[in-house]
Amino acid sequence: MTAAIPVNPSLPGTNYTTYNLSFVLDTNINAYIPKWSRIAGAHPLTTDSGEILINLDWRQWAGGSKSVYEISWVVAYVLAQTNFISELNGHAVAELPIHLIGHSRGGSLVSEMCLDFGTNGIWVDHFTPLDPHPLNNDGFDSNPPYTVVDAPVRTYENVLFADNYWQTAAFHGESVAGAYNRQLIHLEAGYWPDYYGDHFDVHLWYHGTIDLRTPTSDSNATLDTFERSYWYESAEQRGTNAGFCYSLIAGGDRLSTNKPAGSNTDMIRTGYNQHWDLGAGSTNNRTALPTYSGRWPNPIKVALLGSSVIQYGQSNSVGFYYQWARPSSESALAEIFIDTDHNPFNGNERLLGQMQVPGTGQTQVNYRIVPFTVSSAESAPGTRYLFVKMTDGSRRRYSYVPQALSVQSGGPPQLVITRAGSSTVAIDVYGTVGQRIVLEVSTDLSVWQPRATNVLSSSVWRYTETVSTAKRFFRVSVP
Secondary structure (H helix, E strand, O other), X not given: XXXXXXXXXXXXXXXXXXXXXXXXXXXXXXXXXXXXXXXXXXXXXXXXXXXXXXXEEOHHHHOOOOOOHHHHXXXXXXXXXXXXXXXXXXXXXXXXXXXXXXXXXXXXXXXXXXXXXXXXXXXXXXXXXXXXXXXXXXXXXXXXXXXXXXXXXXXXXXXXXXXXXXXXXXXXXXXXXXXXXXXXXXXXXXXXXXXXXXXXXXXXXXXXXXXXXXXXXXXXXXXOHHHHHHOOOHHXXXXXXXXHHHOOOOOOOOOOOOOOOOOOOOOHHHXXXXXXXXXXXXXXXXXXXXXXXXXXXXXXXXXXXXXXXXXXXXXXXXXXXXXXXXXXXXXEEEEEEEEOOOOOOOOOOEEEEEEEEEOOOOOOOEEEEEEEEOOOOOXXXXXXXXXXXXXXXXXXXXXXXXXXXXXXXXXXXXXXXXXXXXXXXXXXXXXXXXOEEEEEEEOOOOOOEEEEEEEOOOOEEEEEEEOOOOOOEEEEEOO
């Protein structure tokens, strides 16, 4: 599935990094040790998307010889270490927003990873179990042949958004409390029609929401025109408006009140964290964490509060929800950066503003606004991206603002008038993309009337005027 993400049209850049995380037997200590290897993409300090994709290979135990309890804490631990992946040059994977996806027993595994991250004070942006089926838990009786007991599948309080895709055929998954639950009814074709077929079709269904091409394959089965037409509801637009659509990469509306599968099914926003009011209200739809160390400062949700177009010297601001479960007497540093891409590790960023923020304690989430201006010292004109960095001096986390920012030099517009025909003149207005231009006309240079208004979508706007014998003067203004 990680191989499909780079071909998604919403990937915020042209390159990425993919690692394989596996377990290798160390014969010196007779134990399996987690190891990483880069299997695709570029060095993480050189990419423009900033996306780090991790394929977890736990094949030694996926068949049932170990419980997910024994695996999840190891994976969560190494992803939070600054010295695990040496290519990150002192950064931990967990510094970036986290999206965990797991199929079958993998749904139990990623749920338990959410818990492991949470007890260490790390928020998970997105949790996606696919037909989750924990062995010998949540009502599934797998003994025989399996005696291990997997973790229950829960949506914990440190998860911002959760969506679960499941079905009820012979071998099936389960609904997950606190998630947007989308039960898949129509799964004909796809995988082979046997006891496990529909169970694996859920994996293929979600794959089809990442790789939007037709046909597409998850390496074991193919999703073709039939599946595109029959598997997805009309609101899901053949898979383009479903599943992976709600990831940070694709940017779908997680607060939507839409019910894609029908009037008696979940709204999308059902999966949004309502333990605190982060935009979806407060209904406490999360499972409490048993312990919470609060060691990591978390920018949970960030947004641009002003216009997406800014000129040098103008003011704007970024608002963000955060949690740092330390006493209010302690403070962390929140900084706003402007960047030419979506990678906070490659050195393109420039600081725009900062503030000290107090600890929230374990039971609160705070909201702060950081104002900023942009000058030529921080950014050349063009499309730019903002992110929030929070640090307590030893740990740091990053989150990009979903909206792009158009930076403009803000020079005055220029007007050029030429004859376009025997009875018309062409009025060309040169300005900056995003500027709102008002073309005004006068017969005496004293009284001016608006003739036309336009927001520039390119650097030049042409307006054609029919000429007459009366004198007319033209000017442009920027309101």
